[in-house]
């Protein structure tokens with residue numbers, strides 16, 4: 001059911017929509033590869049692919065749903081002959097406009113390629129097609145006592161292909177690392193249509209350039225990923241979850257740095273600021289302390305009950321030494337589930353406050369976490385904006401979320417100013433403009449500020465050598 005606002009917006013867009021610029025002869029060629037039911041050119045279908053989870057909107061000329069790597073290779077060769085852009089897309093949960101066709105052309109929807117090809121219990125790896133939903137893989141391997149650790153908040157929707165293309169992080173990155181740390185091998189199709197394989201199903205591999213790592217985080221600009229082999233680890237048998245209440249978010253930030261400096265390795269260490277706590281409680285009624293300035297959520301896991309308990313106790317001691325006002329350990333699975341539910345619904349709860357939600361993704365070195373939190377509060381105050389902040393505090397990765405209304409042009413000017421200030425603050429503190437959501441379309445103007453023109457030029461050379469006609473996902477980050 002669409003909201004009135006969304007329905008009105010869809011009607012307006014459909015009314016003003018331009019016809020597809022893909023010629024009927026190209027449509028025929030595409031149909032001959034994937035079949036008529038997998039080439040979508042109606043206005044309604046094209047509109048459905050005009051968004052990801054960012055706020056930009058670009059209508060593609062067509063949507064094509066390949067079933068095999070060979071289909072993709074043929075589509076890429078046609079795109080190079082006819083010179084139209086091709087934009088790979090998993091589930092469209094990306095938060096930087098990466099899977100929208102900002103220069104028109106074809107959106108390549110990879111969701112049909114959703115088979116787990118193999119789970120190897122001897123070598124501890126899984127081979128997947130790119131459209132496998134991350135949670136589907138995680139659930140499948142858990143049945144065998146195994147863990148696929150990368151767990152972006154979008155785990156139930158996002159695809160492994162999208163995760164590799166964005167080098168997705170998530171709640172467990174602090175202890176287990178990000179998608180790249182689990183990537184063993186990648187099969188892919190370069191923009192000119194040649195298929196290749198990089199990496200091996202081994203624990204170590206230094207055979208030539210590490211092209212699998214190059215593709216990881218390349219945001220669908222260098223190749224279309226057609227098969228992914230990931231490493232699995234044993235599922236930890238014991239876990240302990242703690243919450244700690246703080247008077248201010250910056251005090252919580254300092255406690256995070258102290259926990260990490262103590263050498264502890266939480267599996268997860270997340271923060272919710274006051275606004276986020278309040279909206280989550282309004283939404284999900286979990287019994288959160290709504291007067292708190294901030295809440296830290298921590299989990300320790302492992303294979304020895306004593307070792308996990310010792311780490312949780314050591315964390316409690318650090319929290320007590322810092323200014324935590326209340327520390328509570330979950331007493332059972334139900335209480336633990338409530339704690340993590342609070343984190344999982346944070347974005348959905350914030351999104352109810354105003355019509356437009358803009359989630360940002362700044363990351364700073366751990367000792368600067370509390371300074372970044374203070375800068376976010378100052379940016380909200382000076383621009384008279386509502387910002388709720390939550391995030392993977394143990395990684396120094398914060399998601400300041402601006403709650404606004406895109407119909408208010410004057411407010412949107414302040415929003416744009418605040419976004420630029422957020423990135424400037426992260427860079428001044430030695431951080432990055434993106435910890436995990438990528439650069440895509442939305443953050444392209446800020447990338448040179450972080451990496452400098454020389455680095456941008458090297459990236460451009462890599463792009464040109466693989467994609468001389470600038471066919472694959474043009475207009476993204478470079």
Ligand SMILES: Cc1cc2nc3c(=O)[nH]c(=O)nc-3n(C[C@H](O)[C@H](O)[C@H](O)COP(=O)(O)OP(=O)(O)OC[C@H]3O[C@@H](n4cnc5c(N)ncnc54)[C@H](O)[C@@H]3O)c2cc1C
Nearest residue numbers: 090091092093094098153154159161162163165169220225
């Ligand atoms: C509620 C919510 C929570 C989130 N939480 C996290 C989080 O905790 N951590 C995190 O890292 N991200 C998070 N994200 C962001 C997003 O889910 C990730 O970036 C995810 O990896 C995108 O996967 P997708 O399948 O939706 O990809 P899409 O959004 O469809 O595409 C993302 C990019 O990958 C490219 N791409 C997709 N498939 C392929 C392929 N097969 N070959 C080549 N390129 C491809 C696209 O061109 C695009 O540039 C969150 C998003 C939401 C909405």
